[in-house]
Structures are given as structure tokens and as C-alpha cells.
Amino acid sequence: MWSGAKRERVMFALAVTASVVFGFLTVADAWVLGWATDEAIVPAFQNGDTTSAAIWAAAFAFLIVALIRTLAVIGRRLFGGIVYYRLVRDDRLNVTRAYVRLPLSWHRKHSTGSLLSNANADVEARWGVFMPLPMAIGTVAMMIAAIVTMLAADVVLTIVGLVSFPLLFLANGIYQRWQAxxxxxxxxxxxxxxxxxxxSFDGALVVKSLGREAAETQRFARVSEQLRDANVSIGRVRAVFDPFIEALPNLAVLAVIVLGTARVLNGQAAAGDVVQIAFMFTVVAMPVRSFGWVLGELPRAVVGEARVSSVLNERSQMVWGTDSVPASGPVEVLVTDVSYSHPDxxxxxALTDLSFTVAPGSVTAIVGSTGSGKSTLISLLxxxxxxxxxDVRFGGVDVRNLTQTAFTGAVALVPQATFIFDDTVRANVCLGLxxxxxxxxxxxxxVQARTFIEQLPDGLGTVLGERGTSLSGGQRQRIALARALVRKPQVLLLDDATSALDPHVEQAILRALGARKDAPTTIVVAYRKATIALADQIVLLAAGQIEDAGTEADLRSRSVRYRDLVDAYDVARGEVDHE
Structure with a gap:
């Protein structure tokens, strides 16, 4: 809590000040009532008459106190709300920045739902205590003023009434332990x-095509029922404690009235003092509940703090250097003795002692069976x-020594899964450039995308929708290729990035790309025989190792595995139109 108050010290101070003013005026309201009782109401009952000056003075005092209290409540809620929403906004931004900063290996260990919860519900829970906190602090000031005022009026009645407060704090403490x-x-x-x-939403195609709607509904219902039961359990605890906590101040008021009546009849106390103290306990009871609200929010705040801090305090990140890629055009890619194991x-x-060189501006095809390490190699590149x-070197520089700007400016990756943002065609291709x-x-x-884009309702301005579901797989892949090429990369990585294209379209794109004078150094994960034939070099992976490397003719003549793999793929896949 202290860190939040420190971050928003001005607004938090204003909220607390307004709450303190409200507390003092609550006490003043009780004092005015006691004074009005002694000066206007009691004389009216005793003498059958009272002065208009006393009535007007009491009315004016009540009016002034009520007006200032109203302004204090507005200030407390306004400034307190500003504090809360600013803290939530800042944490959401900080969590999002952490997500962007953290490496892919970290993201693979955390579900998307958990990340969404961290940035939303957990952040709100972390700072939820700041909604009642200013009122609770103001209540402390109010309690001090109230106790001093009540002691001055009648010590006995004050002590009787205050007996309920230790019980109230004890009940709140037990409540917190049970609820946490x-x-x-x-x-x-x-x-x-x-x-x-x-x-379920992300896998809608699988769910619908395989008739898994009922199973997914049941899976969602199972967790939803568990959440319902957990919330019902929370509600049961509140149902037990809330009436008890509500009753304690009322019992104190009842005790003060009963004892106070006896003391007035015995001449030991003034009627105004009894009314003042009873009313004080009545109006104080509700603000005192703010301690319960704070304590009630603390368990959620503790959990939210832990879950949000686990993201913000995570220090696993990609460390970047200070070098730049030495050339402005295509560069040599050198892979030397690279080995890698997945963290899990x-x-x-997954890869063992890989070494190969890709000449500037050339095309290298990575070929291998499923699980041979092709995508893992691309992720390292x-x-x-x-x-x-x-190590992996671009233009003779270890990629770990490059600045992030230099590296991302030099390399463009087109992954297996094409992601389309819910934005226009232009925005999806340019991504801010x-x-x-x-x-x-x-x-x-x-990339042979111009024709179909011009046929869209608004051309480049057409909004593609979430994940580009209005486009075919081949169209999405062409947009992803354009997204990479528009950056004029020095190294282009294609991880099965043309699998949804017609073979002739794929070849036409790769031939056109290779014919450009500024063609990047290209490394492509390939399966089709005709595509592989366009490569200047082929690297054959098997079980995470380089089994062979050379031209297509070299590997066809000497590698049975290569021939079987490529021929089997073409026979199985044929000339299928995937659009």
C-alpha cells in the first residue's frame, strides 16, 4: 500500500485530507446535536418555550456542517478514485511492458488466460484496497476527535460504548484470516x-469442425462451477461476519441509551450529553466499517500483489549488445557449433553441434522430418x-552483441502461424512504418497479393477482422510475407511460411524475391521439391543434427533420407490447392 500512496502522493494526500475533514465534521455534527438538545429542545420540554435565536443558531450550525461534510465526501471519493484508477492504469502498462520485455521462453510457460488475468483482475485486486483506505485513515482522526469529545461529555458512557470497538477489530481480524x-x-x-x-475461442475452428462444442462447454462449465463455489464460500463467510459486525456498534448505542437514561434520571448526566454520545456512536459506526472494508480487500490485494509482482519482478530477459550489423545489404549468416535444449x-x-554458412543474398533450405529441429533452428536465428x-553471426557479428534495434531492423521472420491484427490491410503490412x-x-x-487486395471492399483500407478470418490461408501468408519484405531485411527467415500457397504461386514469389538486386539472405524451412530446387544450399536435419548439406543435386545423389523425405512429401501432398 505504501508504494501506491507514494506514487500518487498528492492525490492520496488530498483524499486523506478530505476524509479527515469529514471525520472531524462528523464529530462536530454530534456536538451540535448535543448543544441543540440542551439549548433548544430540553428548555422547550421543561418550560414549554424556547428562544428563536437558539433554533436559528442550531439550524445554521447543522447546515454549515452538512455542507462542508458533503464537499469532503465528494473530495474523498473523487481524489480516492483518481488514485485507484491511476494505479490500475500504471500497473496495466507496466505488466504489458513486462510481457513485451520478457523472452519467448517465459511466455511459453504461462497460459494466455493467466497473462490476461494478471493484467486485468489481478491488477484491480492489487489496488482495490485504495478505494476504502482514505476513509479508513480519516476514520482514525474521527475516532480520536470523537473519543476526546465523548470523554469530555461523559466518561462512563464513553467507556461503555467503546467496549464494542475491540470486539469489532477482533471480528475483522478473524474475518480476514478466514477469507484470505x-x-x-x-x-x-x-x-x-x-x-x-x-x-475455446482461439480453437473455434477445431471445436466446430470436430463437434467438440459440448465437451468445451462442459470444460468451461466445470471451471465456472468451481469459481461459483469459491465465490459462494466467500459469500458464506461474509454472511456470517457482516451481521455481527453491523450489530456491535448498534449494541453499543443501545447500551449508552439505557445507561444514559438512568444517569439523567439520577442527575448524573445531562440529556444533551447522552444524545451527543449516542448519536456519535451511531454516526461513527458506519465509517468504522471502513476498517472492515480495508481488511476485506487485503486478502485480494495480497494475492493480486503476488501475482502482479511475479511478472514485474521477473528478470529473465534477452540481453542485447551495442554493435550494429556492418553491411547495409544482405549479409552472411554463420552458425557455429550451435546446441540447444528446451527449458522444459x-x-x-533439440539441436546438437550445428555449423553451416549462408552466403550473402543466397537461399538456404532447411529440410527434415517432423521433430528434426527446423523450427527450433529458425527461432535461434x-x-x-x-x-x-x-553462436550465430550476422555479417561476422555475434547476434548477442547487436542492439535490439539493429537486430530487428536486419531480420524479418515469417512464422508458420500467420497472425493478422484486427486492422486494415495497410496497417497489417506496415505495422507502424x-x-x-x-x-x-x-x-x-x-508476393502476388495486390490483385486480391484491390478486390477487397476498401482496398488497402479494408479492415480484416480478428485474425483475418475473412481471408484464406494463402492470402494471410501473402500479407505476412509482404509485412516482412516491406522492412527490407538483410536476413529473411521463412518457417514453412508458404505452405498454404499453390506450388506455382510459391515458386513465382520465391523466384521474384531472388531476382531482386537487394534480395536478402534467405533461410527457408521447405518441403516441396520444386521449392527446395530454388535453394542455393540445402541443410538436411535429422534428430537435431546436420546429416548432410549441399545442393539439391548433391543431396539427391547421395542421401537416401533426403530422397525419401522429399519424394514422400510430394506424393502425399501432390498439387493440392490450399486456398
Whole structure:
């Protein structure tokens, strides 16, 4: 809590000040009532008459106190709300920045639903305590003023009434201990529910095509029911404690009235003092509940703090250097003794002692059966992760020594899964780059996307929708290729990035790309025989190792594995139109 108050010290101070003013005026209201009782109401009952001056003075005092209290309540809620929403906004931004900063290896260990929960529900829970906190602090000031005022009026009645407050704090403490594990479970289940929902929505095609609607509904219902039960458990605890906590101040008021009446009849206390103290306990009871609200929010805040801090304090990140890529055109790619194991299975080598060279401006095809390490190699070349041993060099510079700007400016990756943002065609291709119309159309022509884009309702301004579901797989891949090429990369990495294209379209794109005078150094994961034939060099992977490397003719003549792999693929796949 202290860190939040420190971050928003001005607004928090204003909220607390307004709450303190409200507290003091609450006490003043009770004092005015007591004074009015003695000066205007009691004389009216005793003498049958009272002075208009006393009535007007009491009315004016009540009016002034009520007006200032109203302004204090507005200030407390306004400034307190500003504090809360600013803290939530800042944390959401910080969590998002952490997501962007953290390496892909970290993201693979955390579900999307959990990440969404961290940035939303957990952030709100972390700072939820700041909504009642200013009122609770103001209540402390109010309690001090109230106790002093009540002691001055009648010590006995004050002591009788105050007996309820230790019981109130004890009940709140027990309440917090009982609620903490229940709220922690509910927060965890919210994250799980978000994960299940995200998976179901993301895998809508699989769910619909395989008739898994009922199973997915049941899976969602199971977690939803668990969350319901957790929330019901929280509600049960509140149902037990809330009436008890509500009743304690009322019992104190009742005790003060009963004892106070006896003391007035015995001449030991003035009627105004009894009214003042009874009313004081009545109006103080509600603000005192703010301690309960703070304590009630603390378990959620603790859980939210832990979950958000686990992201913000995570220090695993890609370390960048200070060098730049030495050349402005295509560069040599040198892979030397590279080995890598996945973090979840460190004992098994995914890649072992890989070494090969890709000449500037040339095309190298990576070929291998499923699980041979092709995509893992591409992820190392794209520096989505770093090798356990060995190094990757662009233009003679270890990629780990490059600045992030230099590296991302030099390399473009087109992955297996094409992602399309819910934005226009232009925005999806440019992604923030300032590209002229002519340059953009030239790249779209090269990837054979210009024709179908011009046929869209608004051309380049057409909004493609979430994940580009209105486009075919081949169209999405062409947009992804254009997105990479418009950046004029020095190294282009294609991880099965043309699998949804017609073979002749794929070949036409790769031939056009290779014919450009500024053609990047290209490394492509390939399966089709005709595509592989366009490569200047072929690297054959088997079980994470380079089994052979050379031209297509070399490998066809000497590698049975290569022939079987490529021929089997073409026979199985044929000339299928995937659009």
C-alpha cells in the first residue's frame, strides 16, 4: 500500500485530507446535536418555550456542517478514485511492458488466460484496497476527535460504548484470516476460467469442425462451477461476519441509551450529553466499517500483489549488445557449433553441434522430418531464444552483441502461424512504418497479393477482422510475407511460411524475391521439391543434427533420407490447392 500512496502522493494526500475533514465534521455534527438538545429542545420540554435565536443558531450550525461534510465526501471519493484508477492504469502498462520485455521462453510457460488475468483482475485486486483506505485513515482522526469529545461529555458512557470497538477489530481480524485462502482460490480460478475461454475461442475452428462444442462447454462449465463455489464460500463467510459486525456498534448505542437514561434520571448526566454520545456512536459506526472494508480487500490485494509482482519482478530477459550489423545489404549468416535444449526438457538436445554458412543474398533450405529441429533452428536465428552453446553471426557479428534495434531492423521472420491484427490491410503490412504507396504496392505485387487486395471492399483500407478470418490461408501468408519484405531485411527467415500457397504461386514469389538486386539472405524451412530446387544450399536435419548439406543435386545423389523425405512429401501432398 505504501508504494501506491507514494506514487500518487498528492492525490492520496488530498483524499486523506478530505476524509479527515469529514471525520472531524462528523464529530462536530454530534456536538451540535448535543448543544441543540440542551439549548433548544430540553428548555422547550421543561418550560414549554424556547428562544428563536437558539433554533436559528442550531439550524445554521447543522447546515454549515452538512455542507462542508458533503464537499469532503465528494473530495474523498473523487481524489480516492483518481488514485485507484491511476494505479490500475500504471500497473496495466507496466505488466504489458513486462510481457513485451520478457523472452519467448517465459511466455511459453504461462497460459494466455493467466497473462490476461494478471493484467486485468489481478491488477484491480492489487489496488482495490485504495478505494476504502482514505476513509479508513480519516476514520482514525474521527475516532480520536470523537473519543476526546465523548470523554469530555461523559466518561462512563464513553467507556461503555467503546467496549464494542475491540470486539469489532477482533471480528475483522478473524474475518480476514478466514477469507484470505478463499479469495486466493477465487483469483486463481478466474485465471483458469480465462484460460479455458481463450483456448475455446482461439480453437473455434477445431471445436466446430470436430463437434467438440459440448465437451468445451462442459470444460468451461466445470471451471465456472468451481469459481461459483469459491465465490459462494466467500459469500458464506461474509454472511456470517457482516451481521455481527453491523450489530456491535448498534449494541453499543443501545447500551449508552439505557445507561444514559438512568444517569439523567439520577442527575448524573445531562440529556444533551447522552444524545451527543449516542448519536456519535451511531454516526461513527458506519465509517468504522471502513476498517472492515480495508481488511476485506487485503486478502485480494495480497494475492493480486503476488501475482502482479511475479511478472514485474521477473528478470529473465534477452540481453542485447551495442554493435550494429556492418553491411547495409544482405549479409552472411554463420552458425557455429550451435546446441540447444528446451527449458522444459534440458536433458534432451533439440539441436546438437550445428555449423553451416549462408552466403550473402543466397537461399538456404532447411529440410527434415517432423521433430528434426527446423523450427527450433529458425527461432535461434530469429533470436527468439539463445543457444546453450555456440553462436550465430550476422555479417561476422555475434547476434548477442547487436542492439535490439539493429537486430530487428536486419531480420524479418515469417512464422508458420500467420497472425493478422484486427486492422486494415495497410496497417497489417506496415505495422507502424511510414511506407509510400508505390513501395507498398511494389511489395504486394511481388508476393502476388495486390490483385486480391484491390478486390477487397476498401482496398488497402479494408479492415480484416480478428485474425483475418475473412481471408484464406494463402492470402494471410501473402500479407505476412509482404509485412516482412516491406522492412527490407538483410536476413529473411521463412518457417514453412508458404505452405498454404499453390506450388506455382510459391515458386513465382520465391523466384521474384531472388531476382531482386537487394534480395536478402534467405533461410527457408521447405518441403516441396520444386521449392527446395530454388535453394542455393540445402541443410538436411535429422534428430537435431546436420546429416548432410549441399545442393539439391548433391543431396539427391547421395542421401537416401533426403530422397525419401522429399519424394514422400510430394506424393502425399501432390498439387493440392490450399486456398
Amino acid at each position: 485462502p478463499r479469495i486466493a482460490l477465487a483469483q486463481q480460478l478466474r485465471a483458469e476460467l480465462s484460460s479455458v475461454a481463450h483456448e 526438457d534440458p536433458a534432451t538436445r 530469429a533470436r527468439l531464444t539463445d543457444p546453450d552453446a555456440g 511510414e511506407i509510400s504507396e508505390d513501395e507498398l504496392l511494389e511489395v504486394l505485387e511481388l
